[in-house]
Amino acid sequence: MFQNNFLWGSSTNAQQFEGGWNKGNKGVSIADVRVIPGANPEAGFEEFKQAVNHYDHYKEDIAFLGEMGFGIYRFTIAWTRIFPNGDDQEPNQEGLDFYSRVLDELEKYHIQPVVTLYAYDLPYHLVEKYKGFLSRQCVEDYLRYVKTVVSAFKGRVKYWVPFNEQNLLMFDTMYMIGYPCKDRQESFTAEHHMNLAYARATKLIHEIDPEAKTGGNVGNICPYPATCRVEDVEACETYKYMVGYNYGDIYARGQYSGTYMKSLENLDLDNVILPGDLDIIAQAEPDFLSLTYYHSSIIKDEGKDKLLVKSNLKAVNPYLKQTEWKWNIDPYGFKHFVKDYHHRYQLPILILENGLGYRDVLEEDGTVQDDYRINYLRDHILRMKEMVEEGVEIIGYLTWSAIDLYSTREGFGKRYGFVYVDKDHDFKRIPKKSFYWYKKVIESNGEEL
Template sequence: MSAEQLPKDFLWGGAVAAHQVEGGWDQGGKGVSICDVLSGGAHGVDRVITDGVQPGVSYPNHQAVEFYSHYKQDIALFAEMGFKCFRTSIAWTRIFPNGDELEPNEVGLQFYDDLFDELLKYNIEPVITLSHFEMPHHLVKQYGGWLNRKVVDFFVRYSEVVMKRYQSKVKYWMTFNEINNQRNWQYPLFGYCCSGVIFTDHDKPEQAMYQTLHHQFVASAKVVKLGHEINPNFKIGCMLALVPIYPWSCHPDDVMFAQEAMRQRHLFGDVQLRGYYPSYILKEWARKGYQIDMQPEDERTLREGCTDYLGFSYYMSSAVQLAAKGQKKEDAITGFDGGVKNPHVKASEWGWQIDPVGLRYTLNSFYERYQKPMFIVENGFGAVDKVETDGSISDDYRIEYLKAHIDQMKKAVVEDGVELMGYTPWGCIDCVSFTTGQYNKRYGFIHVDKHDDGTGTFKRSKKKSFDWYKKVIASNGTEL
């Protein structure tokens, strides 16, 4: 590698999730997933979790952007951009519609065979998430989601089936997408989509969250060990949502507050990458009187199932101030709505604080902590795009955002020595927004003609950023 360049085998690509692009929610024997019962929403309007699929409710994930029937066209566009990899997920309910069956659904397995074959035809490496907010709804209703330890075995069975089936086609895997989102247990959407549990329904919601997490940590470790037995060449990662928390000032109380908040990010990496619970969380449980049920063999399971790399999303940074007016300490530590406005950075229309330097800071701090390869598997800018009368879309704001982040990413690798596997911007093709259920909050290089009011033809077209990113990949990041 040149002193000024990224590695020649750097994995440039794009990222989506099955439930946000595929559609075909009831085709090919697919069962109902947890995202199939999420209504549409908007900025400031929460998505509603319904009790099963209800008549008269709009469920944008049911159609999404019809990748299920358009994937060949879309992959050809990815190849035109020069993608080296493509991150998506396997919809658990296409393989096991209810989640607790003994035998998988062959039609679902064949769909992903065809999808991966199409990617490999263009020399695009699949990067696959096993669980990306797509848990079978049946496992929620019948078993209570991941709070029930029985779900560990169901997940391991599903993972074993797909890892064996695709062992010659998929090298890069991740177990759970943004597993740390459910740390925001006060907000039902996060816990429900990560684990099928609404923690606020429980007498001790935070304890229920930690118990649920333990089951997922054990499941992840079991799958990592099993995957390496199936194919020693597999690279299996964990995936975290990383939002660096800065102290708002140099006041020692703010600095300590920020450290406490960051521990709630570190916990998820510490367990999955190091293989044990850190002392700070054990002390917290003792202070709060939490009893987390663990089996005698769990300690060894966690130790033997450490992930190979850290995949992560990065969109923004946050800041905390202990004395901030009206700020609750517990909200700031969970990191959703608790941060204070950072006067040194701008924010998107949705209030996400744009901080490219924060990406370099994150890469350095987590690489120094774990000394394992990292993989930026989500980064992007959601905006309302304007289609001109000639059909063009000049998304210079997206180019500006990505250019600034790639520049800081390069500095982390070239100047700081971070071992980085690749970069897959989120929503490389327009998709349904997870948090708001909107179509109009767009991330893609490829526009999809589908709108929040239900209209649209699903026609694909290139935005200005399409050709820009094509140039970035062709130059291995030297031309921004």
């Protein structure tokens, strides 16, 4: 049984959803110039610039969320809509006004906003100027942006998340920060600077708005050992510490884990971790931990140099069904993942993203029969109900995504939303079967599935 104040909703982010790249005096972000090696050539990634044009459809989109009965909605603020170059002397008032109007609409439908402050859309000017988060100056520019938006929306936003899936930076620095780190020395430098920015942002948010809540975000798989061989079990445990627990330790305990520091012993850390840095990280002030989960994976021992590779994020488990993109469908993995983090860190959990990507088809009668999405979400919600009954404190559950958006590597070929977006007909919005199903889930507080 979910508590009466349990929050149901969904998430989006600006780089995949907002569009309006050349409107409202917005600056150029790394998403606006993004090229994705190995991506589906039919995806047409120029369309990151227009995404699904939420910029011009925000009232209609939020009305759909209101119709479903959302109690919570996560969106991200585009840094370049507030500071077009990232380091401008004054904020762009048109950008602040846009997000104020978004909040107006959410308030109209009594929807609690969750705002993520950075999700893979660094101002491109800062990459050209000093390689973005490879420079400590990026921390200062980021915090100035944070101070501006938190001050502007004080009292209107309760939940703030400084960075999206910050722990996955080592896997794709080009996508996440717009700079292809040439080695582990560079990627850890960027990680460390973002960790400093996270810790300082949590304190800054509380100083500006003592009523606000803030917390880090871990986006991860649920990893299983590929076999019961001790070597595979050890590789799986090492992966947990390197990719997930290390960031849980940074967010909740204010420290790098010993396992993580040992993995960096061959790097030159003296010029990265400067005197006082660890004290700054230790002073982080989290109120909750947000988690993103889509699937599980299996880890096998192939040597330490092959542990932190993208293939380990999506290794096929022969005992589970997979999506077209070889993501294991694993509701139990969701339960194991969330319970693990709650038990370890003893912080309230906010499920920030959970969903199923599929090639949805708009039928001739104008419907989208996405029973596969309903089945996926139902099975995960049932597991979440078990977690709650077993003592896991969960603030709310946000699916990915509220409305179709532009998928990271598959463009419009892979959809996640409750509302279909027909990009060939002026981005027309069409509720799917899952739209009406999720509405009943929310009305019944998770009882009618």
